[in-house]
Amino acid sequence: MPRPSTPLLSPDRIRSVALAIIDRDGLDGLSMRKLAAELGVQAASLYGHVRTKDQLLNDVASSILSSVDVSGFSVDWREGLLRCARSYRAALSSHPNIVPFLAYGPAGRDESLQRLDILHGALVDAGWSRREATMIAAGLMYIVFGSALSSFSSGFSSDPADYTGRYPHLDRAHLLPGVARELDRDSFELALAAFVRGL
Amino acid sequence: MPRPSTPLLSPDRIRSVALAIIDRDGLDGLSMRKLAAELGVQAASLYGHVRTKDQLLNDVASSILSSVDVSGFSVDWREGLLRCARSYRAALSSHPNIVPFLAYGPAGRDESLQRLDILHGALVDAGWSRREATMIAAGLMYIVFGSALSSFSSGFSSDPADYTGRYPHLDRAHLLPGVARELDRDSFELALAAFVRGL
DNA sequence: CGATTAACCGAACAGTGTTAGGTTAACCCA
DNA sequence: TGGGTTAACCTAACACTGTTCGGTTAATCG
Known part of the structure; x- marks a missing residue:
């Protein structure tokens, strides 16, 4: 195929299809060749619009992070922390496969x-030391990423036989996938x- | 090379060299060919002792997790949670590259x-409901994995120019790598x- | 109208995990 | 002691992966 009259690719389209593949097939399910195929194109053509696969993933990641809301700090720092953590987790859990x-x-x-800049500034304004602010921000990220990553959704078996006997206190663990x-x-x-x- | 008089490989030796490579070169730095080379062997020979690479990584992971200590619950549940989380984190942070x-x-x-079985049982014995116990265990894992994974060690630049101007409250972020x-x-x-x- | 640039393709490179089939040494039993 | 079986390793290959090089054609600009 020569140069088409209207371009088939654009950074936006590439990013959005890449994210759709990640959501559907997982992080390992995204390859440049598969991505190209779904865009109706050969793999090499992608490199006219994207520097590397890693850069593409970074761009996808950034677009997800841009929905994190830190406006809650205008109320007070506790409310700011809660809202920030919730919107952060919401952003991650709507695309769990890219979290790793x-x-x-x-x-x-x-x-x-x-x-992070806004969060840190708000905590310092509220009276915490710079070091404390850094540690609080870190702790918040621990919970957000920990919950998005090592989620209980994946990991437990639905078969009761995998737990009864060996793990006396986990005799209902097989019900976890349903309420994960x-x-x-x-x-x-x-x-x-x-x-x-x-x- | 024919069958050697004394075997060159054993599951133990494979696991320990694999972990050494991961610690040195990162998770992506481990390939079956490199692992084989460091063991003085060809890649295909590994598959007589290990089912797949994924299984090998699982075995390495299990050996690391076996050092997690849950004995603190004999004192009381708060002490148990603290000790368990600390030893869990210590186990992970001594081999940070395998955490992902x-x-x-x-x-x-x-x-x-x-x-998890011990932890869950101890919390229920202490009066928490089964559901609460599950959630407390999950929350503890969030903090442990979050801190081991999205660590501040990697991620920040040492160049002050990357922060001054754009991020007013992060003007000392370039010092983070040193105290990470x-x-x-x-x-x-x-x-x-x-x-x-x-x- | 001519030159340049942008967009895509085909083929290739070095690397990946994994498997099939072959070779030889060690071991076990008669 | 000899013969068969098994275990441990090998070579070669397969189907992938991300990425690059050089080529071909269409759109665009002076």
């Missing part, structure tokens, strides 16, 4: 740094509430 | 389930203390 990639280096992305979404959310809320209350 | 793999499905490993280890530990302790206190 995101968890590698969240500090390097501009979207993360902007929000709800339980994950409630566990997150519990951890978040306990953390903010304990500060 | 571990975070995928911690519930499936026997070592995890055994410890200490700050990560303190942030973990803060989050853990706040969580357990807030319960």
